[in-house]
Amino acid sequence: MQRIFITGTAGFIGFHLARLLLDEGLIVAGFDGMTDYYDVALKQRRHQILLQSPNFTATEAMLEDRAALDDAIDAFAPDVIVHLAAQAGVRYSLENPRAYIDANVVGSFNVIEAARRHAVSHLLMASTSSVYGAETAMPYIETQKADSQLTIYAATKKATESMGHAYAHLYDLPTTMFRFFTVYGPWGRPDMALYKFVDAILEGRPIDIYNHGEMYRDFTYVDDLVRGIRLLIDAVPVRPETPDDIAPGDSLSAVAPWRVVNIGNSDKVRLLDFVEAIEDVLGVTAQRNMMEMQPGDVPATWADASLLKTLTGYCPQTDVHDGIAQFIKWYRDYSGK
Numbered sequence: 074m075q076r077i078f079i080t081g082t083a084g085f086i087g088f089h090l091a092r093l094l095l096d097e098g099l100i101v102a103g104f105d106g107m108t109d110y111y112d113v114a115l116k117q118r119r120h121q122i123l124l125q126s127p128n129f130t131a132t133e134a135m136l137e138d139r140a141a142l143d144d145a146i147d148a149f150a151p152d153v154i155v156h157l158a159a160q161a162g163v164r165y166s167l168e169n170p171r172a173y174i175d176a177n178v179v180g181s182f183n184v185i186e187a188a189r190r191h192a193v194s195h196l197l198m199a200s201t202s203s204v205y206g207a208e209t210a211m212p213y214i215e216t217q218k219a220d221s222q223l224t225i226y227a228a229t230k231k232a233t234e235s236m237g238h239a240y241a242h243l244y245d246l247p248t249t250m251f252r253f254f255t256v257y258g259p260w261g262r263p264d265m266a267l268y269k270f271v272d273a274i275l276e277g278r279p280i281d282i283y284n285h286g287e288m289y290r291d292f293t294y295v296d297d298l299v300r301g302i303r304l305l306i307d308a309v310p311v312r313p314e315t316p317d318d319i320a321p322g323d324s325l326s327a328v329a330p331w332r333v334v335n336i337g338n339s340d341k342v343r344l345l346d347f348v349e350a351i352e353d354v355l356g357v358t359a360q361r362n363m364m365e366m367q368p369g370d371v372p373a374t375w376a377d378a379s380l381l382k383t384l385t386g387y388c389p390q391t392d393v394h395d396g397i398a399q400f401i402k403w404y405r406d407y408s409g410k
Contacts, residue, residue, distance in 0.1 A: 074098070075099050075153060076102070076149060076150065076151045076152045077100070077101050077151060077152070077153050077306070078102045078145075078146055078151035078153070078154045078155070079094075079101060079103055079154075080103075080136065080154075080156045080157055081104075081159065081199075082131060082157075083103070083105035083120045084116065084158065084262075085256070086295060086299065087103070087157040088120075088122075089258075089299045090302055091129065092122070093300070093303055095123065099128065100128045101123075101128060101129050101130075102129075102132070102149040102151065103123065103129065103130070103131040103132070104132045104134065104142065105131070105158055106134060106135035106136065106158070107133055108135075108160075110161070110162070110165065110264075111264055112263060115260075115263070132144075132145040136180025136181070136183055137176065137179050139183045142183050142184065143183075150191065151193055153194060153195045153196075153306055154184065154188050154197070155197045155198075156181065156185075156196070157199045159176055159180075159229075159230075160175070160226075161226075161262065163226050163227070163370065166226035167225075170225040173229045177226075177232070178229050181198065181233040182236060188240075189240055192246075193246070194309065195247045195248075195306060195309045196237070196247065196249075197250075197305060198233055198234075198248070198251075199251060200231070200233065200251060201227060201252055202252050202253060202255070202291070202337070202374045203224065203227035203230065203374075204219045204227050204231045204234070205219050205371075206219065206220075207223060211374075212291075212376055212377040213374070213376055214335070214377040214379075214380075215332075215380055216322065216324050219231065223371065233250075234333060237331060238326060238331045241310075241326065241330050242328050242329035245312065245329075247310050247311070247330040247331075248310065248329075248331045249305055249309075249310060249331075249333075250331075250333040251302060251333070252334070252335050253298065253336055254293050254335065254337030254374055255290040255291055255292050255374065256294075256295050257294065257295065257396060258294050258296065258396060258400055259402075259403030260407075266347075267347075267351070267400055268400075271355070271400070271404050273359075274355055275355070275357070275410045276410075279360035280360065282344060282345070282348065282362065282363055282364060283364045283366055283370065284344075284366040284370075285365075286345035286348065286363070287344070287345075288370075288372055290342060290374055291337040291342075291374050291376045292338060292342050292393050293337050293376075294338070294395075294399075297338070298336050298389065301387060301389060302336070304384075304385035304387050305334060305381075305384065308385055309330075310326075311330050312330040322380060322383070323380060334380055335377060336376070336378065336389065337374075337375070338378075338389045339376055339377065341373060342393050350393060350394045351397055354397050354398045354401050
């Protein structure tokens with residue numbers, strides 16, 4: 074039975090992935106730092122749910138605490154490591170960039186080093202659609218250049234991709250990076266647009282709509298996302314004998330068992346349409362505060378997820394209206410509003 078070590082299990086995506094793996098009967102160890110970037114009670118509640126499974130154990134510590142991370146990984150002896158923990162949030166990176174260097178660069182290096190020491194069969198690490206930065210050719214495909222990051226958050230994620238590639242090359246460490254596209258759903262973070270919009274609308278407060286709503290996002294439902302990660306765990310990259318062995322469209326490195334995979338819905342939704350879907354589910358019209366574009370933001374993201382389908386046979390497909398309805402159902406239950 075596979076032993077999976079997941080960083081970020083008290084977080085939004087890590088919680089859902091751990092629950093999925095536990096439901097399959099796998100053994101999971103979680104690792105997370107209970108930072109106060111958002112409500113710690115929400116993180117604690119997620120861990121409490123996971124701890125109801127006898128196959129789940131958790132360590133609460135920071136990624137930057139190398140001794141604590143090493144102790145947890147050494148004690149568990151994982152077959153696979155899935156690294157999801159990070160300092161999240163594009164906008165907060167404008168206020169506190171050092172937090173991103175500490176967690177996303179130093180912390181990720183600690184995880185990669187531990188994976189090398191244990192010679193895990195597969196290291197999987199979260200990246201983001203934000204690494205595509207100023208690129209305008211869409212839908213984004215993994216083989217296109219991504220050298221124009223617009224925020225320190227995106228830059229730290231690209232750094233993790235690069236460190237992962239170097240270790241995969243040097244130590245033959247099979248590594249898969251996945252780039253997320255605007256994930257949403259139950260148990261989401263309070264700093265996410267959907268959470269903020271629903272909370273404000275139900276309390277009669279106006280919502281801030283950037284770029285006057287003329288923004289497009291590839292909204293990906295969290296259950297679809299973690300299903301993609303689960304399937305990628307078994308899609309272990311192998312160093313090619315020659316570059317000619319790499320299939321067209323595959324991001325597999327020519328010199329390492331390393332690839333990057335988009336996980337997105339392969340559809341772009343206009344922000345104003347997203348807001349209207351929320352209003353429709355709630356049966357309430359939002360007070361709209363139209364704003365200019367924020368620094369570091371991009372007008373659109375849109376994934377080409379064909380590589381994910383080639384590797385796993387799976388493609389996210391939850392309709393955004395259905396996903397919003399599931400989030401609101403959870404939010405009302407969790408908040409009592």
